[in-house]
Amino acid sequence: QVQLVESGGGSVQAGGSLRLSCAASGYTWRSNLMAWFRQAPGKEREGVAALYTGGGSTYYADSVQGRFTISQDNAKNTVYLQMNSLKPEDTAMYYCAAGGSSYNPYLARSFWRQEFEYNYWGQGTQVTVSS
DSSP states (O other): OOEEEEEOOEEEETTOOEEEEEEEESOOOSSOEEEEEEEOTTSOOEEEEEEETTTOOEEEOTTTTTTEEEEEEGGGTEEEEEEOSOOGGGOEEEEEEEOOSSOOGGGHHHHTTOGGGOSEEOOOEEEEEEO
16 A cells, blocks of 8 residues: 655745655655645645656646756665745645656646646644745
8 A cells, every 4th residue: 555654744934945855665765756745725736746657757836946846766766846935835744655656757747737647645634834
């Protein structure tokens, strides 16, 4: 049974940093599309960043480009989201998402924001940024 367990959320002041982790178990870690989504109160869930584990290509929402970095540790089956220069508008529940193995990387650039690309979701971790 696949499980995605997020950790690393918390409360921080604007300008601060947090690193989120997503540990995958029961999951075939091979050429997958992994992503972080977030959902703020009253808003739809949105894609923040994605990573193709087969080649390391990364994709970011414009709102976080240059501030957030997604990375992987294949040995630990873990994906990270390093968040720097946090802003109050980054406040949200952050979710890890994982797609199936042998993902076609040519689809990633166009579809990484689409929830239907992902088969598994974590329970979420809260990030709160105060001004």
